[in-house]
Amino acid sequence: MIHPDAKLAENIFDKPSTASTREGFGKGVVEAGTADERVVVLTADLAESTQAHHFQKAFPERFVQVGVAEQNLATVAAGMALYGKIPFINSYATFSPGRNWEQIRTTIGINNVPVIVCGHHTGVSVGPDGATHQALEDIAMMRALPHFTVIYACDAEEGRKATIAAAKLGGPVYMRWARDKTPIMTTPGSPFKVGKANVLWIPSPRTEGPSLVNTDVAIFATGHLVHNALLAARDLAEEGIETTVVNVHTIKPLDEETILREAKRAGAVVSVEEHQIAGGLGGAIAELLAQKMPTPMEFVGVHDTYGQSGEPKELVEYYGMGASHIKEAVKRAISRK
Amino acid sequence: MITDADVKKIEAKALAIRTTIIEMLAAAKSGHTSGPLGMADIFAALYFHVLKHDPKRPDLAERDRLFLSNGHIVPVRYATMAHAGYFPVEECLTLRKFGSRLQGHPEYHMLPGLESTSGPLGSGISEAAGYAYAARMDKKTFRVFCATSDGEHEEGNTWEGIMFAGKYRLANLTAIMDRNNIQIDGDTEDIMPLEPLADKYRAFNWHVIEVDGHNIREFVDACEEAKSIREKPTMILAHTTPGKGVPTIENDYRWHGNPPGKGPTDKIPADKQKEVFLAELEGKTV
Numbered sequence: 001m002i003h004p005d006a007k008l009a010e011n012i013f014d015k016p017s018t019a020s021t022r023e024g025f026g027k028g029v030v031e032a033g034t035a036d037e038r039v040v041v042l043t044a045d046l047a048e049s050t051q052a053h054h055f056q057k058a059f060p061e062r063f064v065q066v067g068v069a070e071q072n073l074a075t076v077a078a079g080m081a082l083y084g085k086i087p088f089i090n091s092y093a094t095f096s097p098g099r100n101w102e103q104i105r106t107t108i109g110i111n112n113v114p115v116i117v118c119g120h121h122t123g124v125s126v127g128p129d130g131a132t133h134q135a136l137e138d139i140a141m142m143r144a145l146p147h148f149t150v151i152y153a154c155d156a157e158e159g160r161k162a163t164i165a166a167a168k169l170g171g172p173v174y175m176r177w178a179r180d181k182t183p184i185m186t187t188p189g190s191p192f193k194v195g196k197a198n199v200l201w202i203p204s205p206r207t208e209g210p211s212l213v214n215t216d217v218a219i220f221a222t223g224h225l226v227h228n229a230l231l232a233a234r235d236l237a238e239e240g241i242e243t244t245v246v247n248v249h250t251i252k253p254l255d256e257e258t259i260l261r262e263a264k265r266a267g268a269v270v271s272v273e274e275h276q277i278a279g280g281l282g283g284a285i286a287e288l289l290a291q292k293m294p295t296p297m298e299f300v301g302v303h304d305t306y307g308q309s310g311e312p313k314e315l316v317e318y319y320g321m322g323a324s325h326i327k328e329a330v331k332r333a334i335s336r337k
Numbered sequence: 338m339i340t341d342a343d344v345k346k347i348e349a350k351a352l353a354i355r356t357t358i359i360e361m362l363a364a365a366k367s368g369h370t371s372g373p374l375g376m377a378d379i380f381a382a383l384y385f386h387v388l389k390h391d392p393k394r395p396d397l398a399e400r401d402r403l404f405l406s407n408g409h410i411v412p413v414r415y416a417t418m419a420h421a422g423y424f425p426v427e428e429c430l431t432l433r434k435f436g437s438r439l440q441g442h443p444e445y446h447m448l449p450g451l452e453s454t455s456g457p458l459g460s461g462i463s464e465a466a467g468y469a470y471a472a473r474m475d476k477k478t479f480r481v482f483c484a485t486s487d488g489e490h491e492e493g494n495t496w497e498g499i500m501f502a503g504k505y506r507l508a509n510l511t512a513i514m515d516r517n518n519i520q521i522d523g524d525t526e527d528i529m530p531l532e533p534l535a536d537k538y539r540a541f542n543w544h545v546i547e548v549d550g551h552n553i554r555e556f557v558d559a560c561e562e563a564k565s566i567r568e569k570p571t572m573i574l575a576h577t578t579p580g581k582g583v584p585t586i587e588n589d590y591r592w593h594g595n596p597p598g599k600g601p602t603d604k605i606p607a608d609k610q611k612e613v614f615l616a617e618l619e620g621k622t623v
Contacts, residue, residue: 040471064470067504072497075460079404079467082445082453085474103460103494110454111445 001204001237002230007189008200012227013234016183021224022120024159025177026051029088030058031160032167039167040080042066043090044073050090050120050177070096071103077115078107086114086167093119093135093176101141108172109145116166117142120177123223123274124302124319125312127180134307135176140279142174143252149194150252152176152273152281154226155184158249161192169194178274180312182224197255199262200226201233203242217330218262219245221272222281225300225321229272232326243330251281259285260293268296268333272326274316277301296336298329339557343386347553350420351381355582355618357416357429362596363611365433368441370600371579371592372486373413375517378551379484379575380417386553387560389479392422395449401479402452402468406461406495407486407515408442409594414451415439423450459492461485462512466502466570469510480564483512488520491529496541502570503542510570511563512543515550517579519590538572550575583617 002008009016033039033055042064047053056063064080066073070091077087089096097104097117108115119142122135142150149169153159159177166173191198203214221229226247233243244262248255263269269289271282282299289295302319316322354377362368384390388401405414412432419426424438431437438448442456453464465483472481489495502510516534518525525531535545544566548555556575563571579593580586591601597610605613 061474066497066501069497069500071459071494072463072501075463075494075498076467076470076501078453078460079464079469080471082464083468083471085471102457106454106457107460107464 001202003199003202005191006198006200007187007191008185009187012183012185013231016185018181018183019156020179020181021153021156021159022051022177022179024153024156025118025163025175026054028160028163029055032164033059033062035164036086036167038084038086039088040064040085041088041090042073042077044068044070044096046091046120050118052090070100074100074103074115074117075107078111078113081108081113081115082111086116088116088118090118090120092121092133093138094121094133097138097141097174098135105145109147112147112171114170114172116173116175118175118177121179122176123178124307124315125178125180125224125274127312127315128309130309131306136276136302136307137279138176139251139273139275139281140283143279143284147172148252149173149250151194151250152223153249154223154247155182155186157184157186157188158190158192162194162249165192165194176223178224183227185227185230192249195250195253195255197250197258198247199244199258200247201230201243201245203244204237214242215244215266216241216268217243217333218266218269219243219272219326219330220248220259220269220281220285221245222248222251223274225272225274228321228323229326231323232330235323236327236330241330241334248281251284254284254288256288259288263289263293263295268337270298270300270326270329270333272300272321274321275301277303296333298333300326300329338561339386339554344553347381347385350385351377352582352618353420354381354413354416356615357419357426358412359583359597359611359614359618361412361416361429361432363598364430365596366598367433368412368596369409369594370586370596371519371590372407372410372515372517373416374583374586375550375577375579375581376410376413376484376515377581378553379513379556380413382553382556383482384417384421386557388482392418395423399479402465402481404452404461404465404468404481404483405443405455406483407458407489408455410486410515411443414443418450458486458489459494462495463498463501465510465512466498466507469502469507470505473507473509481510483510485512485514487514487516487518487525487531487534490531490534499538499541499543506568507570508567511560511573512570513573513575515577516574517577519579519593521593523590535574542569544569544571545574546571547574547576550577551581583614585614585617
């Protein structure tokens with residue numbers, strides 16, 4: 001059942017409202033800019049598709065167009081942050097942080113300045129643009145950089161909140177965004193705190209109190225695939241398999257307390273992400289569990305391949321990240337207990 | 338704008354800075370020699386005449402900012418800062434050693450008075466341009482300088498930054514190129530020809546001033562001229578002699594990335610290099 005504390009929207013299974021997470025960014029960055037006039041927004045010729053154009057319209061004097069030049073995007077922003085601004089830099093993730101990773105490492109990471117790197121169009125769900133534009137490695141690239149916080153919102157509403165929070169962190173942040181419209185699960189009342197994972201689904205029925213001891217598997221999901229994880233959890237419950245679904249919106253720093261607690265209760269875990277299984281959320285959780293609590297684990301994600309053109313949903317299915325794949329992974333995880 | 342006495346004083350500082358560069362590189366047993374020696378006159382002129390700054394208050398809000406894009410020549414910056422009073426000259430001997438604030442390539446958080454981290458080439462002009470852009474948004478009156486090398490004009494990022502600064506007419510930005518014609522693997526015009534550099538900058542809507550990088554007066558005048566250009570950024574294209582001041586090193590690209598004691602031994606044996614070079618600086622032969 002849906003965890004009451006998560007305060008999710010009604011009808012998230014049957015008739016969810018949809019929006020892209022990038023739309024949440026577009027709203028959130030205007031709110032962040034309203035709250036703090038140090039906030040500036042830069043783009044490398046992708047104002048509209050990154051939704052940065054909302055900020056451009058609201059604060060034209062704080063919007064900077066750098067042209068198709070992602071290395072310049074990162075380094076100009078570093079200079080502005082060294083001065084005292086809080087820049088959000090926007091491009092597709094295969095270009096930024098893909099093309100300009102070293103500039104990000106040296107001038108933002110080592111300098112430890114508050115630039116928020118927004119990598120848009122991530123995952124195969126980018127769709128028709130094909131492999132070149134479907135970022136599947138960006139979490140790994142950014143998670144490896146000291147000082148960086150890495151955030152991947154599960155829906156537009158969480159993305160809005162995360163954007164506002166990122167502007168206040170005072171250090172380098174990587175935010176991962178998606179193009180396709182996906183269900184809006186969270187509400188303005190849903191809890192969101194950077195670094196604190198949220199439990200969205202718990203075994204049911206609960207007799208009383210917060211006991212979760214009958215959980216069979218803990219599913220740790222990030223980004224819009226959290227919705228597929230919830231669909232899988234609902235179906236599994238009907239089959240008598242009880243799961244916990246945790247929305248790990250902050251991949252770095254990882255919420256070790258929540259992950260270890262849920263892994264211990266379940267005794268088997270599954271990670272779910274629209275990213276290469278190497279170096280993403282699953283990798284981060286595996287590093288943690290291997291050191292502190294070795295636990296059977298299955299990985300749902302892209303298995304060492306690039307994407308291709310297609311419709312978002314068919315690509316998510318083709319590359320093995322649909323609800324049915326999550327269910328299979330849960331069953332494999334149980335069999336390994 | 339600058340008196341003969343001032344020029345003499347800066348030249349004396351430049352000699353002291355060069356001496357420190359030889360000593361610190363010999364102690365470090367690694368690092369770059371040609372670039373730092375070649376830029377000693379310009380750094381002396383910057384810190385002892387051009388820049389508005391206070392060694393006792395490195396975070397002074399109104400200070401002029403100096404970005405160093407080609408981080409590998411940082412020994413000249415460290416030596417100049419030490420002689421200007423930012424820290425004791427003896428600390429220069431800790432260069433590149435464990436625990437030192439004087440990292441092999443400059444690291445922003447390690448030493449007060451640096452404006453950024455650098456080493457990987459090609460990023461400095463963009464960073465300085467971003468800084469200058471932000472400062473102009475807030476109507477700040479200090480100036481932003483960026484020292485850059487000729488070799489790093491082979492980096493795409495450099496030209497992206499030049500294009501950006503030109504587009505936004507960043508008149509508060511002055512870049513200074515160490516045009517010494519060498520890079521690690523040889524002469525720039527053999528490795529990847531850069532000329533016509535001045536015309537390229539002009540085509541990107543910069544004001545360009547070419548100077549002899551060892552003529553203090555010419556350089557200081559160019560910095561003054563840059564202040565008077567209100568509609569575009571200025572590039573001071575400084576023609577320098579790599580290794581300037583030490584005849585054995587001058588114009589020999591093999592000294593780009595080697596310190597005294599580890600450089601080519603066809604002229605001076607390794608164990609004599611430091612001593613000979615210090616003597617050459619004083620105009621003596623050993």
